[in-house]
Each structure stands twice: as C-alpha cells, then as structure tokens.
Amino acid sequence: MxxxxxxxxxxxxxxxxxxxxASANLWLAxxxxxxxxxxxxxxxxxFEFSSADGRAYATEILWAAQQQIHTTKPNLKPHRKExxxxxx
Numbered sequence: 879m880x881x882x883x884x885x886x887x888x889x890x891x892x893x894x895x896x897x898x899x900a901s902a903n904l905w906l907a908x909x910x911x912x913x914x915x916x917x918x919x920x921x922x923x924x925f926e927f928s929s930a931d932g933r934a935y936a937t938e939i940l941w942a943a944q945q946q947i948h949t950t951k952p953n954l955k956p957h958r959k960e961x962x963x964x965x966x
Contacts, residue, residue, distance in 0.1 A: 895939065898922070902943035916940055 898919055905915045919936035920929075927935055 898939045899943050899946065902940055903946060906943060906947065912940065915943075 901922075902915050902919065905918065906912075916933075916936050919939050920932045923932055923935060926932075
C-alpha cells in the first residue's frame with residue numbers, strides 16, 4: 879500500500895510541475911514580467927514549501943518554462959544563400 883501511495887504522490891508532483899510550467903508559459907506569453915511570474919509560483923505553493931524551498935522551486939519552474947519557449951521558438955534569421963547563377 880505504501881508503494882502505491884508513493885507512486886500517486888510522485889505522479890501528483892509531476893502533474894503539479896507540468897501545470898506550473900504551463901501557467902508560467904501563459905503568463906510569459908501574455909507579457910507578464912519575470913518577477914511577477916516568480917511571485918505567482920511562490921505564492922501558489924506558499925503552504926507546501928518553506929520560503930527558501932518555494933523560491934528554489936519557482937526559479938526551477940521559471941527556468942524550465944523559459945527553456946521550453948526558447949526551444950520551440952523558430953529561428954528568425956533566414957539562411958539565405960546566394961544563387962549560383964545570380965544576375966549582377
């Protein structure tokens with residue numbers, strides 16, 4: 879029974895993390911300042927973590943959200959090659 883409970887808790891933590899990353903992505907996409915997103919994440923879990931652990935968790939989630947944004951953002955610099963037989 880203990881093993882099943884631990885699996886459920888682990889699944890719940892993963893689901894919470896995904897929800898927090900999605901919320902951070904949404905806030906950042908809407909133009910919210912990074913400090914506001916950090917505060918939102920800290921306040922959301924203020925009763926679950928100590929203040930130091932809450933800050934560390936919020937920073938980790940914010941970093942993950944930013945990494946996700948940077949990896950999904952298309953490359954905006956076009957790779958132009960000069961045509962071989964270009965007219966001068």
